[in-house]
Every structure is written in C-alpha cells, then in structure tokens.
Amino acid sequence: MTLKLATWNINSVRLRIGIVEKFLKEHDPDILCLQEIKCQNDQFPSKNFTRLGYEHIAVHGQKGYHGVATVSKRPLTDISSTDYCQMGDTRHVVTGFEAGGRKLRVHNFYVPAGGDEADPVKNPKFDHKLKFLDEMLALRSDDDGAENLLVGDLNIAPHENDVWSHKQLLKVVSHTPIETEFLDRIRDEGDWLDLIRHKVPYDERLFTWWSYRARDWDAADKGRRLDHIWAAPTLGENLTDISVLRDARGWEKPSDHVPVMATFDLD
DNA sequence: ATGACGGATCTAATCCGA
Numbered sequence: 001m002t003l004k005l006a007t008w009n010i011n012s013v014r015l016r017i018g019i020v021e022k023f024l025k026e027h028d029p030d031i032l033c034l035q036e037i038k039c040q041n042d043q044f045p046s047k048n049f050t051r052l053g054y055e056h057i058a059v060h061g062q063k064g065y066h067g068v069a070t071v072s073k074r075p076l077t078d079i080s081s082t083d084y085c086q087m088g089d090t091r092h093v094v095t096g097f098e099a100g101g102r103k104l105r106v107h108n109f110y111v112p113a114g115g116d117e118a119d120p121v122k123n124p125k126f127d128h129k130l131k132f133l134d135e136m137l138a139l140r141s142d143d144d145g146a147e148n149l150l151v152g153d154l155n156i157a158p159h160e161n162d163v164w165s166h167k168q169l170l171k172v173v174s175h176t177p178i179e180t181e182f183l184d185r186i187r188d189e190g191d192w193l194d195l196i197r198h199k200v201p202y203d204e205r206l207f208t209w210w211s212y213r214a215r216d217w218d219a220a221d222k223g224r225r226l227d228h229i230w231a232a233p234t235l236g237e238n239l240t241d242i243s244v245l246r247d248a249r250g251w252e253k254p255s256d257h258v259p260v261m262a263t264f265d266l267d
Numbered sequence: 268a269t270g271a272c273g274g275a276t277c278t279a280a281t282c283c284g285a
Contacts, residue, residue, distance in 0.1 A: 010272080011284085012274055012275080015275095038275065047280095049285065061278085062281090063275085064274085064275050064276065064282095065274095065275080065284090090274070113283090113285045114285075115283095116269095116285085155284095155285070168269090172285080173285065174285055209285080210270080210273090211269085211270065211284095212270095212272040212273055212284095213268095213271055213272050213273090214268080214272090215268095215271095216272085220270095221268080222268075222269090222270085226285080256285090
C-alpha cells in the first residue's frame with residue numbers, strides 16, 4: 001500500500017482554507033501536518049477537512065499564534081501534545097496510526113523561530129529555541145515500539161545548500177552553527193533520517209520558505225529549507241518519492257512556506 | 268538585498284514571524 005504524508009506551515013488555516021483544499025484535491029495525501037494554524041481548537045475548520053475525507057483530526061491550537069494540527073484519512077490513535085519548555089504554547093502534537101500492518105507515529109512540530117539575535121543571553125527568544133531543541137534530544141525514531149516520523153517547521157536550515165547564501169546567513173537565526181549543530185545532534189542521537197536529503201543530493205539547492213518581504217520571491221530566490229520530514233531509517237527504505245511543492249508559493253494569498261510531501265510503499 | 272510584507276487582535280496600532 002501507498003502512504004503519502006505532507007507537512008505545511010500554513011500561516012493561518014482559516015485565512016487559507018481555500019488553498020489547503022486545493023492542495024488536498026490535487027495531491028491527495030493520506031495525512032497532512034499543519035503548523036501555525038493561528039486559531040483555537042473550536043475555530044479549526046474541521047468540516048472542510050471531513051468533507052474531503054480527512055475525518056480524523058488532532059488539533060492543538062491557541063488564540064492568535066502558533067498552533068499545530070494533523071488531519072488524516074486513516075484513524076489516528078494516542079493523540080497527545082507535549083508542552084515543550086512549559087510555556088503553555090502549542091507547538092507539538094503526536095498521533096499514532098497504522099499503515100501496511102505497521103505501527104507508525106508522527107510528531108508534528110512548530111519549533112520557535114528564535115527572534116533576531118543569535119545570543120541566548122541577550123535574546124530570550126533564542127534562549128527559548130535552544131531549550132526547546134534541548135528537549136527534542138529525547139526523541140527516538142523507535143519510541144513506543146513504533147516507526148516514528150518527526151515533521152514540521154523546525155525553523156532551522158541545516159546545510160549550506162538549504163539557504164540562498166551560506167556565508168551571508170551564518171550569523172542569521174535559522175542557520176547559525178549553534179542551531180545547525182544542535183539539529184544534527186537531535187537527528188543523529190534520535191536515529192532519524194532526513195528524508196529530503198536522503199533523496200536530493202546535498203549540492204542541490206532546496207528551499208521550503210521564502211520571505212514575504214522580497215519583491216519577487218521567485219526571481220530573487222532567497223529561500224531557506226526550514227520544513228522537514230524525518231523518519232525512522234526503516235521507513236527510509238520504503239520511501240518512493242519526496243518533493244517540495246514550490247509552486248504553492250505562487251498561489252493566491254500564499255503562505256510563506258510550501259508543502260513538503262513524502263510517499264512510501266509499505267509492504 | 269535582512270528585506271519593508273502579512274497575520275491576528277478588545278479594528279487601530281501593535282505584536283509577531285524568521
């Protein structure tokens with residue numbers, strides 16, 4: 001059987017429900033993980049998803065900011081959230097599901113952006129980001145006897161070709177060595193596979209986010225790869241396709257992030 | 268060329284994103 005999983009920082013799910021539906025109709029993922037839904041649980045447009053066959057929904061939202069949701073055609077079990085850094089914000093939801101007779105779980109994350117200055121002493125937001133990452137070190141790809149996935153807006157572009165200019169971004173939050181090395185540690189110690197770079201060569205530039213502030217995002221192409229799909233190595237063996245839907249950045253009233261999709265052939 | 272845009276909120280100006 002085929003399993004298709006997507007992640008997308010939607011930057012307000014209520015404002016962009018139209019392009020979310022367009023995406024679901026055109027690409028038909030089994031599971032979609034959303035970040036920055038920017039609404040409370042009771043404001044989540046569940047009906048729009050159930051109408052399209054996404055009857056299983058795990059929402060963890062709050063007023064105005066942040067918020068994550070996982071919507072699925074397959075039943076979701078063991079839904080829970082961890083309050084990283086005990087800030088009371090909504091940046092994580094984990095859901096279990098079954099596919100091809102295998103037990104899977106997907107952690108859906110919205111990692112703190114970290115503010116402007118890459119100094120935890122001067123900048124509390126950067127301090128928060130580092131503490132959040134520190135707690136993510138505990139995650140293992142074989143936790144709870146399942147094959148785990150870790151997806152979402154991790155707000156770090158780890159490799160040189162994950163940003164438009166490695167040199168110019170070395171001191172810019174999202175690409176500083178302290179962050180990229182931290183992400184490497186989380187990935188290595190948890191035995192995670194970065195599925196995009198598993199398929200796309202490291203010398204190939206690849207971005208998932210382009211600022212709203214650039215005049216012509218496509219021509220300037222000053223992007224970063226902030227959105228990730230990580231998985232247990234056993235799932236890497238079943239990966240048949242992975243793609244970044246760059247086109248979505250040019251859709252009407254777009255999010256500044258685009259969807260990332262992984263397809264698996266399970267058994 | 269780290270831009271000067273875009274979202275939510277006690278609708279006007281403020282906070283936040285990365």
